[in-house]
Amino acid sequence: MQLAHVEATHRASDTGTALAVRLDIYRSMMELRAFEKRAYDLFLQNLVKGTSHLSIGQEAIAAAFGVAMRADDYTFATYRGHAHTLARGVPMAPVLAELLGRENGLMAGKGGSMHLTSVEHGVMGSYAIIGAHLPIAAGAAWSAQYRGSGQVAVCFFGDGTTNIGAFHEALNFAAIWKLPAVFVCENNLYMEYTPIKDVTAVPHPAADRASAYGLERIIVDGNDPDAMFDAATTALDLARSGGGPSLIEALTYRHGGHSRADPGKYRPQEEVDSWLARDPVPMYRQRLIEAGASPQTLDDIDEQVRVAVDAATEEAKAGAPPGADLLMKDVWADGSASWRN
Amino acid sequence: MAELTYREAIARGIAQEMRRDERVVLLGEDIGAAGGVFKGTVGLLDEFGPRRVRDTPISEQAILGAAMGAAMTGLRPIAEIMFSDFFAVCWDILANEIAKSRYMTNGQMSFPLVIRSGNGGGLRFGAQHSQSVENWVMAIPGVKVVVPSTPRDVVGLMAAAVRDPDPVVVLEEKALYPIKQDVPDGEIVDELGKASVLRVGGDATVLTLGNMTARAVAAAEQLASRGIQCTVVDLRSLVPLDTQTILREMGRTGRLFTVEENPRLCGWGAEITSIVAEEAFWDLDAPIVRITTPHIPLPAADALEDLALPSVERIATTIEKAMNS
Numbered sequence: 001m002q003l004a005h006v007e008a009t010h011r012a013s014d015t016g017t018a019l020a021v022r023l024d025i026y027r028s029m030m031e032l033r034a035f036e037k038r039a040y041d042l043f044l045q046n047l048v049k050g051t052s053h054l055s056i057g058q059e060a061i062a063a064a065f066g067v068a069m070r071a072d073d074y075t076f077a078t079y080r081g082h083a084h085t086l087a088r089g090v091p092m093a094p095v096l097a098e099l100l101g102r103e104n105g106l107m108a109g110k111g112g113s114m115h116l117t118s119v120e121h122g123v124m125g126s127y128a129i130i131g132a133h134l135p136i137a138a139g140a141a142w143s144a145q146y147r148g149s150g151q152v153a154v155c156f157f158g159d160g161t162t163n164i165g166a167f168h169e170a171l172n173f174a175a176i177w178k179l180p181a182v183f184v185c186e187n188n189l190y191m192e193y194t195p196i197k198d199v200t201a202v203p204h205p206a207a208d209r210a211s212a213y214g215l216e217r218i219i220v221d222g223n224d225p226d227a228m229f230d231a232a233t234t235a236l237d238l239a240r241s242g243g244g245p246s247l248i249e250a251l252t253y254r255h256g257g258h259s260r261a262d263p264g265k266y267r268p269q270e271e272v273d274s275w276l277a278r279d280p281v282p283m284y285r286q287r288l289i290e291a292g293a294s295p296q297t298l299d300d301i302d303e304q305v306r307v308a309v310d311a312a313t314e315e316a317k318a319g320a321p322p323g324a325d326l327l328m329k330d331v332w333a334d335g336s337a338s339w340r341n
Numbered sequence: 342m343a344e345l346t347y348r349e350a351i352a353r354g355i356a357q358e359m360r361r362d363e364r365v366v367l368l369g370e371d372i373g374a375a376g377g378v379f380k381g382t383v384g385l386l387d388e389f390g391p392r393r394v395r396d397t398p399i400s401e402q403a404i405l406g407a408a409m410g411a412a413m414t415g416l417r418p419i420a421e422i423m424f425s426d427f428f429a430v431c432w433d434i435l436a437n438e439i440a441k442s443r444y445m446t447n448g449q450m451s452f453p454l455v456i457r458s459g460n461g462g463g464l465r466f467g468a469q470h471s472q473s474v475e476n477w478v479m480a481i482p483g484v485k486v487v488v489p490s491t492p493r494d495v496v497g498l499m500a501a502a503v504r505d506p507d508p509v510v511v512l513e514e515k516a517l518y519p520i521k522q523d524v525p526d527g528e529i530v531d532e533l534g535k536a537s538v539l540r541v542g543g544d545a546t547v548l549t550l551g552n553m554t555a556r557a558v559a560a561a562e563q564l565a566s567r568g569i570q571c572t573v574v575d576l577r578s579l580v581p582l583d584t585q586t587i588l589r590e591m592g593r594t595g596r597l598f599t600v601e602e603n604p605r606l607c608g609w610g611a612e613i614t615s616i617v618a619e620e621a622f623w624d625l626d627a628p629i630v631r632i633t634t635p636h637i638p639l640p641a642a643d644a645l646e647d648l649a650l651p652s653v654e655r656i657a658t659t660i661e662k663a664m665n666s
Contacts, residue, residue, distance in 0.1 A: 133406075
C-alpha cells in the first residue's frame with residue numbers, strides 16, 4: 001500500500017491539542033525510539049536472549065495513546081510491546097533488564113521481551129499468541145463496566161491479528177456488551193513476512209470489518225501523532241461515557257523486520273524509502289517547531305532521553321541473573337508451584 | 342437437609358458464593374434465561390439479575406478471555422464451557438494465557454476464576470460431546486482441577502473453587518446431573534486437594550473420580566460378597582493431588598487399582614502409578630492395574646459406549662482376576 005492510497009479519515013496537520021501535551025507525546029516517542037535502538041544494539045552484542053520485536057517507525061501510536069490514557073486505564077499489548085509498556089510510564093531500566101534476562105527485570109526475567117507486564121502502570125500484559133489478548137482486554141473492560149470505575153481497556157495488535165478467530169469473537173462480544181474498550185490495529189502492511197493485502201479479503205483488514213460489529217470505520221494515519229492523539233481521545237471518551245468499544249486502524253510501518261531474525265528483505269525498497277521519508281519522529285519534531293516549540297526545548301528532551309537510556313542500560317546490565325529460587329515460584333497465588341501434598 | 346440433584350447442587354453452590362461476594366459473576370452460553378443446557382444455573386438469573394448472570398454468544402475464546410480479564414482486574418468470574426470437549430476451541434486461553442500469566446509476570450497477577458464444564462460420557466452424545474478431559478486439564482501447569490462425584494461435593498467443591506485465588510476447572514460429570522442426594526442445609530465449603538475414603542477394606546485400594554466413583558463403590562460391594570474387601574478413594578481433586586491419602590490407603594492394602602473414565606494414554610492414573618512406583622514401590626504386593634476407557638474416541642451407540650466406559654462389571658471382574666492371579 002503506497003501512501004498515496006492512505007485514505008485516513010482522521011488527519012491533523014493542524015490540531016487543537018495544547019503544545020505541552022504535544023511535547024509529552026514527542027518525549028514519549030523519543031523514549032520509545034531511543035529504547036528500541038538501544039535494544040537493537042544490545043542484540044548485536046548478544047546481550048538480549050531469545051527473540052525481540054521492535055516498534056521503530058510505529059512509535060506515534062503507542063505514544064499518543066500513552067499520553068491520552070488515564071493513569072488507571074488498562075493496556076494490553078502484543079509481543080511487539082516494548083513501546084506500549086514504556087508509553088504508560090514504566091521505567092526503561094526494568095524493561096531493558098527483562099530483555100537481558102536479569103533479576104532486576106520487570107518480571108525478574110520470567111517473562112521476557114514478549115510478555116512485558118507492569119500492573120502498577122496499568123500494563124496488563126503483553127501476549128504472544130495472536131489474538132488472545134483481545135478477549136482478555138474485553139474482560140478487563142467488562143470488569144471496569146461492572147465496577148463502574150470509568151476505566152478503559154486499550155488493546156493494541158497488528159494487522160495479522162484481524163484474520164484469527166479471537167479477533168472476531170472479542171469484537172462481537174465487546175460490541176454487544178457495549179464494553180469500554182478501544183481496539184487499536186497497527187497496520188504496518190505485513191503480517192510477519194507476508195503482505196497483509198495478499199492474505200485478507202478486504203483492503204483495510206480492521207476498518208473494513210468494523211461494520212460487521214456495528215462499529216464505525218476508523219482509519220488513522222498512524223505516523224501522525226496529532227491524528228493519533230485525536231483518535232485516541234475520541235475513542236477513550238466514547239468508551240468512558242458508555243458508548244461502547246471502538247476499532248481503530250492506524251496505518252504505519254516498521255522500519256525493521258518482523259523480529260530480530262528478519263532483515264525485512266521482502267519489502268520493495270521504494271516502499272521502505274517512502275515510509276522512511278514519513279518517519280514520525282523527525283516529522284513531529286519539525287511540526288512542533290512550526291507550531292512554536294523552541295528547538296532548544298526539543299534538544300533538551302532529546303538529551304534527557306539519551307541520558308536516561310544510557311543510565312537504564314547500565315542499570316540493566318548491572319543486574320544479576322535471576323536466582324534459582326525464582327524457578328519454582330509463583331505458579332499459584334500462595335507463591336508456590338506445588339501440585340500435590 | 343434437602344434432597345438435591347447434582348444439577349440443582351450446581352446452582353446452589355454458585356448462589357451460596359454469589360450471595361456472599363458481589364465480585365462473583367457468571368457468564369456462558371444459555372446460562373441465564375435458559376438456566377443452562379443442563380439446567381445447572383436455573384434460578385440464578387432471577388435471583389442475581391442480568392448484571393451478574395450474563396448470556397454470551399457461542400464464543401468460547403471470548404468467554405474464557407473475558408473471565409481472565411475480569412479476574413485479573415478484581416472480579417471472581419465463573420465461566421461455563423458447555424461441553425468439556427469444547428476446551429479444544431479455547432485451549433489457548435486456558436493453557437497459554439490463564440495458566441501461564443501469573444508465573445510469567447513474576448506474580449504480578451492472580452486469576453481467581455472458575456471454569457465449569459460438562460464432562461464425560463454416558464449420554465450417547467458421540468465422540469465430540471462425551472470425552473473425559475480431566476487428563477488434558479491436569480497436564481497444564483497453573484490450573485487446578487476438581488471433579489465432584491456427588492451433589493454435596495458439587496456444593497462444597499464449587500465454593501472452594503470460587504474462593505480459591507487461582508484458576509480452578511470444575512468438571513461436572515454429565516452422567517451425574519440427575520442423581521440425587523440429601524445435602525445438609527447451610528453453607529458448605531470444602532478444601533481443594535482432599536480425597537475422600539468412601540469405603541474401607543483390607544485387600545485392595547481402588548482410586549476413582551467423578552462418574553466412575555459410584556461404579557467403583559458398586560463393584561467393591563459386589564467383590565465384598567465374593568470375599569475381596571476394597572478400600573475406595575474418591576480423589577475429588579486432581580490438582581492439587583492428595584498424594585498423602587493415596588499413598589496411605591495404598592500402603593494399607595498393598596494393592597492398587599485406578600478406575601478412570603479418561604482415555605488410557607496419560608490418564609490421571611498414569612501419573613499416580615508413576616508416583617507410587619517412585620515413592621512406594623516396596624509397599625506394593627503386585628502390579629498396579631489401571632481400568633480405563635480404551636484409547637479411542639467415544640462411540641455414540643449405547644451398546645458401544647457401554648463397552649467403552651469402565652462398567653461395574655468390568656471393574657469388579659478386572660479386580661477379581663488380578664487379586665486371584
